[in-house]
Amino acid sequence: MSVAAGLLGSLLGLGGGIIVVPALTLWFHIDIRYAIGASIVSVIATSCGAAVSYVRERLANIRVAMVLELATTAGALTGAFLAGRLGVRWLFLIFGVVMAYSSILMFRRRDQDVTRAPRRAPWADRLRLHSSYIDQESGEEILYRVSRTRVGLVLMYVAGVVSGLLGIGSGALKVPAMDIAMGLPMKVSSATSNFMIGVTAAASAGVYFARGDIDPFVAGPVAVGVLFGAVLGSRLLHRLSNSAVRLTFVLVLLWVSGQMLLRGIRG
Amino acid sequence: MRAERLISTVLRVGVIASLTTILLGTVIAFVHHPEYVTSPRQLVHLSRPSDNSFPHTLRDVLTGLLSLRGQAIVVLGLLMLIATPVARVAVSILLFLEEGDLTYVAITSTVLGLLLLSFFVGSAG
Numbered sequence: 441m442s443v444a445a446g447l448l449g450s451l452l453g454l455g456g457g458i459i460v461v462p463a464l465t466l467w468f469h470i471d472i473r474y475a476i477g478a479s480i481v482s483v484i485a486t487s488c489g490a491a492v493s494y495v496r497e498r499l500a501n502i503r504v505a506m507v508l509e510l511a512t513t514a515g516a517l518t519g520a521f522l523a524g525r526l527g528v529r530w531l532f533l534i535f536g537v538v539m540a541y542s543s544i545l546m547f548r549r550r551d552q553d554v555t556r557a558p559r560r561a562p563w564a565d566r567l568r569l570h571s572s573y574i575d576q577e578s579g580e581e582i583l584y585r586v587s588r589t590r591v592g593l594v595l596m597y598v599a600g601v602v603s604g605l606l607g608i609g610s611g612a613l614k615v616p617a618m619d620i621a622m623g624l625p626m627k628v629s630s631a632t633s634n635f636m637i638g639v640t641a642a643a644s645a646g647v648y649f650a651r652g653d654i655d656p657f658v659a660g661p662v663a664v665g666v667l668f669g670a671v672l673g674s675r676l677l678h679r680l681s682n683s684a685v686r687l688t689f690v691l692v693l694l695w696v697s698g699q700m701l702l703r704g705i706r707g
Numbered sequence: 708m709r710a711e712r713l714i715s716t717v718l719r720v721g722v723i724a725s726l727t728t729i730l731l732g733t734v735i736a737f738v739h740h741p742e743y744v745t746s747p748r749q750l751v752h753l754s755r756p757s758d759n760s761f762p763h764t765l766r767d768v769l770t771g772l773l774s775l776r777g778q779a780i781v782v783l784g785l786l787m788l789i790a791t792p793v794a795r796v797a798v799s800i801l802l803f804l805e806e807g808d809l810t811y812v813a814i815t816s817t818v819l820g821l822l823l824l825s826f827f828v829g830s831a832g
């Protein structure tokens with residue numbers, strides 16, 4: 441189970457938490473507090489396990505990740521402050537809708553790839569965000585340009601707030617932000633999101649640890665399983681096409697948004 | 708590129724070290740308490756919030772480590788895992804500094820600062 445979570449998580453740039461939490465609570469009847477604690481650990485495990493290869497193969501864009509981490513960590517701090525002062529129910533409803541909408545957007549452009557009219561991008565130029573990656577499917581080097589850095593920063597701040605509030609890695613918000621708004625190729629978005637979620641999750645992991653929510657006998661085995669899954673998933677991503685990755689992501693996103701809406705409606 | 712390889716190495720070392728520590732701790736815990744293997748009920752009991760006995764402060768972990776308790780070793784492994792992304796950010800500061808890329812030194816240092824601040828906020832709240 442943890443292996444599957446890590447595989448899917450690393451492939452799509454999500455934390456795998458969306459799989460770990462329901463699986464632990466529904467199948468193993470583990471308390472929700474410990475399930476969330478274990479999920480935070482699994483997010484870090486996915487991120488570190490997969491990023492080893494994404495960074496070496498230059499699929500993850502380190503500069504983009506660093507710039508955007510500014511926004512996510514600031515957001516995570518805000519989220520930690522706001523926690524308990526906001527209705528979680530409304531949050532679930534809002535993010536359910538946002539994710540359903542972004543999954544539709546991503547589905548519409550499932551066949552388009554990197555080809556996109558170059559737009560002026562002064563921020564990305566100044567920060568030298570443009571880069572390239574080697575596509576192992578075709579063996580070609582694919583150049584890509586980054587645009588709308590400021591929009592990306594705002595979206596990442598929101599994603600950070602969400603992860604601080606709900607204790608998730610919020611890769612489900614990061615990937616669409618990079619794919620749709622900033623124009624990164626899907627595989628690069630997924631790999632970069634993967635690289636980033638470790639840092640976002642580490643910020644909240646300290647809080648959960650101090651609260652005593654990280655049970656060694658729940659989180660330990662989950663971390664080991666997820667690590668193996670993440671290493672496998674990162675090998676797989678190189679071989680898949682951008683549209684295949686995007687399609688899988690859309691399906692998972694729909695599922696997550698459905699779950700969030702349900703939790704929001706149930707209250 | 709050198710930078711990518713170094714960051715990748717930091718992550719790999721973190722992953723392997725925490726993985727070994729977690730596995731070692733689990734084995735020690737099972738050796739000390741063979742009843743965990745034979746009765747799943749004992750194990751289920753461990754994952755209930757009622758008995759909040761596992762270490763969750765740094766001092767608990769330390770005293771547990773000194774007496775070689777399996778639980779404490781597993782927790783140490785988990786903490787090493789949590790520290791890995793933080794170490795990755797710290798190493799990239801040095802890399803950007805070496806490249807003379809001051810914009811990115813500033814960006815990365817701010818990220819590290821916010822990260823450390825969040826740990827502080829976490830332990831205070």
